[in-house]
Every structure is written in C-alpha cells, then in structure tokens.
Amino acid sequence: MELIYNPWPWYIAGPIIALIMVLLIVFGKSFGMSSNLRTICAIAGAGKYSDFFRFEWKNQIWNLVLVLGAVIGGFIAHNYMTNDYTINLNQTTIKSLNEIGIKNPGSSYLPDELFGIEALNSLYGWIYLIFGGILIGFGTRYAGGCTSGHAISGLSNMQLPSLIAVIGFFIGGLLMNHFILPFLL
Amino acid sequence: MKFLKFLVLGIIFGIIMSKAEIISWYRIYEMFSFESFHMYGVIGSALALGLLSVQIIKFFNLKSFDGNKIILNPKDKGIARYIIGGFIFGLGWSMTGACPGPLFVLLGKGVWPIMLIILGSVFGTFLYGLLKDKLPH
Numbered sequence: 326m327e328l329i330y331n332p333w334p335w336y337i338a339g340p341i342i343a344l345i346m347v348l349l350i351v352f353g354k355s356f357g358m359s360s361n362l363r364t365i366c367a368i369a370g371a372g373k374y375s376d377f378f379r380f381e382w383k384n385q386i387w388n389l390v391l392v393l394g395a396v397i398g399g400f401i402a403h404n405y406m407t408n409d410y411t412i413n414l415n416q417t418t419i420k421s422l423n424e425i426g427i428k429n430p431g432s433s434y435l436p437d438e439l440f441g442i443e444a445l446n447s448l449y450g451w452i453y454l455i456f457g458g459i460l461i462g463f464g465t466r467y468a469g470g471c472t473s474g475h476a477i478s479g480l481s482n483m484q485l486p487s488l489i490a491v492i493g494f495f496i497g498g499l500l501m502n503h504f505i506l507p508f509l510l
Numbered sequence: 511m512k513f514l515k516f517l518v519l520g521i522i523f524g525i526i527m528s529k530a531e532i533i534s535w536y537r538i539y540e541m542f543s544f545e546s547f548h549m550y551g552v553i554g555s556a557l558a559l560g561l562l563s564v565q566i567i568k569f570f571n572l573k574s575f576d577g578n579k580i581i582l583n584p585k586d587k588g589i590a591r592y593i594i595g596g597f598i599f600g601l602g603w604s605m606t607g608a609c610p611g612p613l614f615v616l617l618g619k620g621v622w623p624i625m626l627i628i629l630g631s632v633f634g635t636f637l638y639g640l641l642k643d644k645l646p647h
Contacts, residue, residue, distance in 0.1 A: 335548050338530035339555025345519050346556070347563045350582070352515065353574040358611040362635040369632075377639035390513040392614050394520015399618025401521065402528035412536045418545045422536075434534045435607070435616075440623045453605075454623060458630020459637065460602025465610060466638040467645065468595025469585060472609045475596070476553055479585055481560030486585035486592050493596020494603065495542075501604035502542035509605070 330408050346477055354387060357474030359465035361385070361392050410434060426510045438510060453509065468493060527615045535607025542604050590646040602631075 346356040363378065364385040371378035412431040414422075422430035427438055437443065444450030465471040468490045470479060476494070479487025527533050532552060541549035566572070567580055574580050603609050606627050608616065613631065616624040638645075 332531050333526070333529040335530065335551030336555055338526050338532065339552045339557075340559050341522065341526050342552070342556040343559035343563065345523055346560050347567075348515075348519060350564070350567065350580060351572070351574050353576055353578060353580070354516075355583070358609070358614075359635075362610060362632055363639075365632050366636050366639065371636050371639060374636075375639035375642070377642055378636075387513055387516045390516040391520040391523070394517040394522075395524035395527070395611060395614045396520075396618035397517075398521040398524015398526075399528050399533070399615035400524075400620070401618075402525045402615075403619040406525065406529060412531060412534050414536055414540065415545060418536070418540045418543065421543065421545075422539070431536055434531070434536075434619070435621060436535055439535065439606075440621060445623055450623075451626060454626035455630040455633075457602050457606035458627035458632075459634035460598050460605065461608070461610065461613075461627070462631035462634025462636075463638045464595050464597070464599025464602055464634070465631075466595070466635045467642075468592050468599055471599060471611070472553070472603075473611055477556050477560055480557055481564045482582050482584070483561070484585045486588060489589055489592035490596040493593045494600040496593075497597040497600020497602075498538075498542045498604040499600075501601045502539065505601070506604065 329406055332413070342477065343481075346473075346481065355474075356478045357388075357470055358392070359462075359471040359474060361388050362462050363466060364389060425507045464497070523611065524615045524618055527612055528619060533608065533612040533615050533619070538604065538607040586647075588647050594646070602634075 349356045364382045367378040367380060367382040410433050412434060414431040419430045427436050430436070439450070439453065468475065470487070470490065472494070475487040475490040480491065530552060531537050532549070537546070537549055540546040564582065568582070572580055608624070608627060610631065613624055613628050617628070
C-alpha cells in the first residue's frame with residue numbers, strides 16, 4: 326500500500342504516459358491536450374467570430390471524454406491514493422523559493438501565494454492566474470500543441486517543428502523562471 | 511460505449527499526473543531551475559519509449575484497432591509559429607506551473623482557482639483564432 330500512497334517515480338510515470346500516447350495512436354487518434362481548448366471555443370460558439378473555430382468538433386468528443394477522465398483521475402488520486410500532500414524539494418530549491426517570496430515551499434502541491442485564499446482575495450491574484458492562462462491558450466494554439474502534442478507526440482514522430490516548439494517552450498519557461506517570476510511573486 | 515476506452519485512458523492519465531506530482535507548480539519550477547531530474551526523467555522516458563513505439567508502428571506499417579492504416583500527421587512546416595508560440599506558452603507554463611493536461615487534473619483535485627487559468631486559456635485560444643491571420647506562421 327505504501328507504494329500506492331507514496332509519490333510515484335519518473336520511471337513509472339514516463340512509460341505510462343508513452344503507453345497512453347501509443348494506445349491513442351492505435352485507436353486512430355493522437356495525444357494532444359491543448360486542442361481541447363479549441364474544441365471548447367467551438368462548442369461555445371466562437372465560430373461566429375473566426376473560421377478557426379468552424380470545424381467538426383463532434384469528431385473531437387473522444388478527446389473531451391479523455392479530459393473528463395483526467396478530472397476523475399485527479400479526484401481519485403487526491404482522495405483515495407494520497408495521504409501526504411507535501412512536495413519534497415531539495416534545499417537549493419527551498420532557498421531560492423524563499424528568496425522570491427514563497428514562504429513554505431512544498432507544504433502542498435501548489436503555493437498558497439498563488440492559489441490560496443489570500444491570493445484569491447486580491448485583484449492581482451486573479452489577474453496573475455487569468456493572464457497566465459491566456460499565455461497558455463494563445464501560445465499552445467499558435468505553436469499548434471503543448472507538452473503532450475509536441476514534446477511527447479511530435480518528437481516521438483521526429484518532427485522538426487516540434488523540436489523548434491519545445492525549444493520555444495524552454496526559452497519562455499527559463500526567461501519566466503529566472504528573470505520575471507522574482508518580480509511577479 | 512465507444513468512448514469508454516478514452517475515459518479509462520483519461521483516468522489513468524489523471525492518476526499518473528497527480529501521483530508523480532507532475533501537476534505540482536513546484537515540480538515545474540525546479541525543472542526550469544535545473545534543480546531536479548524528476549520532470550526530465552518523466553518527459554525523457556516517455557519520449558524514449560514513444561519514439562521507439564512510433565518507429566515500430568511505422569516500420570511494420572501497423573494498422574489501428576479498427577483496421578485502418580495508422581496515419582501520423584506531420585506537423586505543418588514553419589519556424590516563426592513554433593518558436594514564438596512555444597515561447598509564449600513557455601512563459602505561461604512557468605508562471606502557472608501547469609500545461610493544458612494538468613489544468614484539468616488539478617480541477618479534479620479540487621483546486622478551484624484553476625478555473626481562472628482554464629478560463630484564461632480558453633480565452634487565449636479564442637484570441638489566437640481572432641488574430642491568427644495577422645500573425646507570422
């Protein structure tokens with residue numbers, strides 16, 4: 326039982342993610358989470374404003390079902406498979422997080438400074454999360470995929486565009502992590 | 511019923527993302543700080559096995575379960591859209607500690623503020639749809 330309740334190592338997670346991708350391929354589909362955001366726009370009627378959202382979204386229902394499963398999976402893991410919600414971080418990371426204003430690094434999955442009650446009671450907290458979301462939605466669609474679509478699926482199929490996209494992910498991520506986050510937090 | 515297999519795959523995906531702490535803001539932070547191997551192990555091993563599997567599927571011309579030929583769509587050619595779009599997503603990934611998959615897993619975990627990121631990401635996708643003809647691709 327301990328094996329289930331403890332955090333799972335990368336060499337369990339990575340291969341199962343690969344298995345999910347391969348199963349989707351043999352089911353005649355492809356692994357990509359961000360395209361669901363486009364489907365949601367289409368269902369909400371965004372086709373009135375851009376032909377980008379005029380497509381047969383019904384063909385994408387399988388992917389929305391996958392998303393529903395991911396929500397259920399998150400619920401199951403949280404309620405029935407985890408009893409310690411702290412994140413084990415090394416001392417270097419804890420120190421650098423303290424320096425940029427995170428008080429109790431790793432006390433739960435997400436920092437209270439961004440996702441706690443206090444953050445939600447401030448306009449800044451709302452803007453931070455919504456703006457971060459806009460960057461995710463705009464960037465993934467512009468690049469035509471996210472971590473699953475490019476870093477896993479695209480690179481598995483040796484697509485040069487996916488390599489360029491992943492390099493872009495890291496330039497953006499490193500810039501945010503090292504030079505912008507310290508000012509935002 | 512035809513959707514049941516996708517529901518099951520989604521549940522497994524959600525459990526893995528949660529149990530391996532891939533949905534944790536801290537795991538993304540330490541990845542971009544190069545202070546832990548965990549996320550590189552996850553993505554690297556998924557990629558290594560994925561690469562091997564896809565090459566096998568291609569080499570043997572394997573068919574999908576419904577008997578059709580498996581077609582792996584190549585990505586459209588281009589540089590600008592991938593580097594700029596990827597860059598913008600990277601900013602958001604590091605800022606929120608979440609990419610599109612984990613957003614929904616975190617919702618299942620009961621982290622309601624995630625709704626704000628999801629709403630933002632739907633709106634960001636909508637913005638791209640409005641502006642796409644004016645952007646370099």
